[in-house]
Amino acid sequence: MYPSPALLEGLAKSPWVHRPIVMCEYAHSMGNSTGDLKKYWEVIRSHPNLMGGFIWDWIDQGILEKDKDGKPYWAYGGDFGDKPNDGNFCINGIVAPDRTAKPALWECKHVFQPISVSPVDLKNFDFTVVNRQDFTGLEPYTLKWLLRENGVEVQHGIIPAPACAPGENARFHVPVDQDKLKKDAEYVLNISWDLAKKTLWADAGFEIAWNEFTLPGHKVKPAAVVSGKARATENGNHITLSGKNFTVVVDKAKGAVSSYKVNGKEQFVSPLKPDFWRVPTDNDLAGGNHIFRDMRVWKDAVAHMTLQSATIDENQSGVVCTYRLPVDASTLKVHYLVEENGTLQVSADVLKGDNAPDLPRFGFTVEVPGTLTETAYYGKGPWENYWDRKSGAKLALYKTPTSDLQYKYVRPQENGNRSDVRWFALAGKNGGLMVRGGAKVDFSVWPYTAPDLEQAKHIDEVQVRDFFTVHIDYKQLGVGGDDTWSAQAIAHPPYRLSAKSYQYSFTIRTVKSIAQAEKLY
Template sequence: MYPSPQDLQDLIDHTSPIDNRPVVMCEYAHSMGNSTGNMKKYWDVIYKNDRALGGYIWDWIDQGIVKTDENGVEFLAYGGDFGDKPNSGSFCINGVIASDRTPKPAMYECKKVNQPVEISEINAQKGEFKILNRHHAINLSKYELSWNITENGVVIKQGTIDQLTTAPFKTSALKISYKKPKLKAASAYYFNIEGKLKSNELWAKKGYIVFNEQFKLNYTVKEATTVKSASALNIIDKENVITVENKNVKLQIDKGSGYITSYISKGTSLIASPLKLNFWRAETENDEAYRKATKKQNELDWMHAGDQFKAEQVAVVKNENGKAIIDVLGTIEKPKTEVNLQYTILGNGQVKVSYTAKINDRAPNVPRIGMQFDIPNTFQNVTYLGKGPQPNYADRNYGAHVGLYSGNVNSMNYQYVYPEEYGNRTEISWFKLENPKGKSVLVSGEDKLNFSVIPYSTQNLQEAKHTNELVNRDVFTVNIDLNQTGVGGDDTWSPGAEPHDEYLIKPGTYQYQFYLLPSDLKTTIKNPKSIKF
């Protein structure tokens, strides 16, 4: 029960010389809370070995019961909420679908790794692929293949293939002819393929997507040109604060914390709390489990590390030609970390944040590397270019494809019964938060980011045990991350709950850069990746 992917492979290897019986995992992939990482790794082993038949995810559906608190607020209850002793707490909340049959984000990962057809790339730029039929008894004639090419998430070419005849357990060549798109600077291109039902089935309607694949088209495109601003900036350097301002922008940096504490663009305040360092995520149930099992409670030192950052030097290093640069050097005492933050402000109100953190070798592993701020909750409309549409993490993003997605902060994420970290997206080029008046702030990464926008504070998620304990505020919390550790989930009670080694964030030096780009109805930014300074 509950082997790791490597344990499964080792079992097959060690017994193969004398045993050819099938191998089935009677329980695996413990899907408790924000979990079910490593599914692709498991199925890479299963597909590789004829003896491996698969396994039984624990489990299919949550067994939560609706309960109403003293304030009339409904929530899903679990073990211990009915005066029952002894109990197993939230160990009845570990399905890939919720008690009300809502699919959790993990469901989409499971669907992808188990899809009955696999398409692999020979040369996507030439439209050359291979298609493998994993069905046991039917060919692929029941599917229609549709394809498209996207430019920065927008479809620019598309087509269909009606005739698929690949026999069971056979591989066929797949050729899709198309003309190379006209390439634009600082743009990304992807080739997407979907297999859809041609007719209704007992279990799904015509047009249902049974399998899909995505391939990055690695064209050589021109880089973004450097942006300049002719609007001069006025800098007021006082004892405790540096103010950078003109008619477009007013930005303040606290000299004690080293953080941007106010950012106003054309009269609209874009942050409701300081833009601060953040190394913590509200613990998942897997996090709690492995820290207890491995005695890694020192990782809790990261919880308030961003608040303990001390700026030792804050200095204006440049102010000319519509560009100001402020440099911040400082330290976190525990866990010992040296940090350099550099803010570049243009006269048009755009800001670049450059981040370097040197984490001491003796420090514990880090839940996330990033920055966090609050924004007024009127900025509830979200658009992003990255992996989605469902939330995804480093070890659970195989079933998420790069695309242009939009949603509302209050409804775009699945909320777990046991409050914990949730709502992350990976491989983000940029994301935008917009209010009903068309005012927005767009965050664009120099390289790929992780991001999330959550109605609740990280501390509230950390402390709450049920959803009725979560407190709605007049702000949302925004996380702009270089990286976040995986969710793990081989089990939820032993060292096996910890994310696999390649999905951990270990002590070292981490650097990233991102841009804060205000806009409104008059200043729409067509391609955020074209902005660089």
């Protein structure tokens, strides 16, 4: 039960085990979990004596109740006066109590898919397909392809599925019109296998499997920097950068942008500031998860950091602030730079002390008006995804109501992240804000604050605000979940922020609409 991928592989290779191996329980899916499932299946598919396993569990075992105000919530152990109880420990499924899909279900679907495609020659669009099925060829499926340019579909087609017996592989070619491809755009090719006819369990067109590939030799041009001097003035603890239609106020002591006004309108509800903490998941809170316990020193690091230096750029357009963090002499360097058109550039470098623990996250957070009710982003989606649980999310341009970016776990916890995001924008009737990563960022948006989420035990207890909390991250710790009680609850090593230092950057600017944001990328 609950072996790590390394232990599972050790069993598969053991000279003392001469029988098939199946995990009776693995990948404990309690709360925001099911991280690095693909690693298990890389191991399973590499050894013929490994049969697979049973995720624990299928469904969150919550019971629908209403609070004194009539607000619904899912009840769990202890909510009925029952003593002793296991709390929310039976809330550990890949579907919610009402049988709707949790984000982890889409990861499972992709990892388990019975057909897989890999490139033979990606530049010439030649591929090989592996039929993992035991009794069925590829005849029941329609082979589709589509090409996205900067997240938007520009070409598509249907091609004959190659003859491929169960357990075999076959080659095929995708007829992309290469003459229409641009050098300065990003292209992602998606190949899918859909049911050709209706079955007892799904309609025709249901997607059985998919793979996607980013084409080499194409790259989006960096955003053009509109150079020009701002006017910098220093007044005690604040430095103001101002131009023709904007003012940016930097609070030196807090390392935050306390005000960002464009055309006289304040864009932030609260300051844009660094952030190292995340609201703990069930796996983070696991009794044996000493690694995350050690990370708790980062929770209040920003609140207690001390200013070492603050200097204005030579061109008067930026402020560089360096801070000592109260975590083993770690340091944070933040550079706020304003372009002539009012675009705010943010760069951050964190250098951890020699004995500092891993970071739970490295990013910035800000609160923005609740009137920004629509969101678009170019990144992994459409459902929530994380560093170690994103293979089941497709890279595309998505548009959604801002409030729908959250996911309501039965016990409130970290949620709603989107990974590998090139840009995102939040807008309303009177315009909005666009964020563009220097490379890629992760982001999430909530209609509540992190403390609101962290103190709640049920979904009805989370206080909904009239603003949105936005996280703009380099990355955060993966969700993990080999189990939810031991040191194995933590994310696998490749999905931890364990390095000595990290750097990233992004820009924020105003936009009139989501449509304008799309054109700016």
